Amino acid sequence: MPVGTQGTVKGLTIDQVASTGADMILGNTYHLRLRPGHETVRQLGGLHAMSGWDGPILTDSGGFQVFSLGALNSVTEQAATFRSHIDGEKVVLTPEHSIEIQEALGSDVAMVLDHVIALPASKPEVEDALARSIRWAARCREASTLDRQALFAIVQGGLDPELRRQCATELASMDFEGYAVGGLSVGETPEEMYAAAAVTTPHLPADKPRYLMGVGTPRDLLENIARGIDLFDCVMPTRNGRNGLAFTDKGPIKLRNAVHREDTQPLMEDCPCLACRHSRGYLRHLFIAKEMLGPTLLSHHNLTYYGRIMAEAREAIQQDRFSQFAAEKLAGWGHRPVPLA
Structure with a gap:
């Protein structure tokens, strides 16, 4: 998926994006919440009408900003709290608010809010983020109201095979429409990434999409397709x-x-x-x-x-x-x- 973080794939018209052969694009909950604002997007007809893209759109939940804007945020059991990188506005992003924003954007696929941490990390840190991600996934499922919007869960677990299996198994039992392998491309080597994907995909439903978030190079695409991944995005x-x-x-x-x-x-x-x-x-x-x-x-x-x-x-x-x-x-x-x- 070409990345259209702020409702546009940088530097290209929507017709040019379509002419690359792309079937689906990505937008970002955090950035569109800040500007123009999700209610503004709703008033403009949703992300499809606003951007002119008539194919499927997936929106990231904002969870990656928990990682990428580390100096500007804090995480509790209830929410991730941010300071806007634009004007310093305080933004409280709960799982429920993440779904509310994504429903206003009108995407075809919404991602659950997860807790992403940098790698390498200690096992207690990874376990804490994993458990919170599972609890937040359940809250997102409960908050979801649009039948036409598929909800994808996100598997965490760092580079620990057992934690990856545990998280994948628990999320699979919750019967989401699709599953993402998250928490990678955050400091690990390519080989470590491939290994994490390889131990995760066998525990996800074979008849539902499996999405590796934020990856990667052409090499990464082929290596991870070999390990059972169907869907990718990357800037x-x-x-x-x-x-x-x-x-x-x-x-x-x-x-x-x-x-x-x-x-x-x-x-x-x-x-x-x-x-x-x-x-x-x-x-x-x-x-x-x-x-x-x-x-x-x-x-x-x-x-x-x-x-x-x-x-x-x-x-x-x-x-x-x-x-x-x-x-x-x-x-x-x-x-x-x-x-x-």
Whole structure:
């Protein structure tokens, strides 16, 4: 899912987002609560009407801000309390208020509020956040009123296999519409992330979506698909695109480098994105000249590339050749598949 944190995928029109092959986008409860405000979004017809996106939208609960805005928040059993990074306003985010906001936004998938902590962390800290996340998930379930809005629970447990299994099993018994593997991509190594996903997915329903939050690189996508993950989101394609880095089958290309100054090649010969209609030399020029078109074109390329990886992975799974497909892609990026545990 391309990340549209504040009701927009940065630098792209909604038609450009659709042309990358994206089926679903993400919005963020915390940021949209601050501006323009969830009641304003409701008055504008909801997130779909406001942004012009007619496909599915998933909204994150705001739980990640418990982690990312650590210096501005505190967590109790009742709520996460924030100071707005914009104007210092005090925001009390309870599980019930998180659901209220997401219902006002009108998303198709709402995430439960969870307690995310940085890794590595002590086992008591992980156990405390896990238990609170399960209790908050139950409160979110109770607060949910929209039958048309699917509610996804979030599995915590740090890097501890037993805690991951415990949390997944308890949440699965609560019969949510989908399940996320959360609390990763917060300081652990890729291999640790893959291991955590691998011990979690076998304990989640096979007939419901399994979503790895905030991940990741092209390598991360394929390694985690191999471990049973269906759905991903990450700012990496657009954030890197805005900073002059393009993802390709031969690894990332840093377009600011002087080697591309007179390069007439496109980023990729067979890519249908807007950027690949131009030469690497022209794209480099846009970044050096600080033209806003450069970040737009590279964001479009990276999202198109990520979308193609996922489409090709689905096709490979249907043809029972995913392992071969993943190994070939990983080799192009300079990696070998990490053995499944």
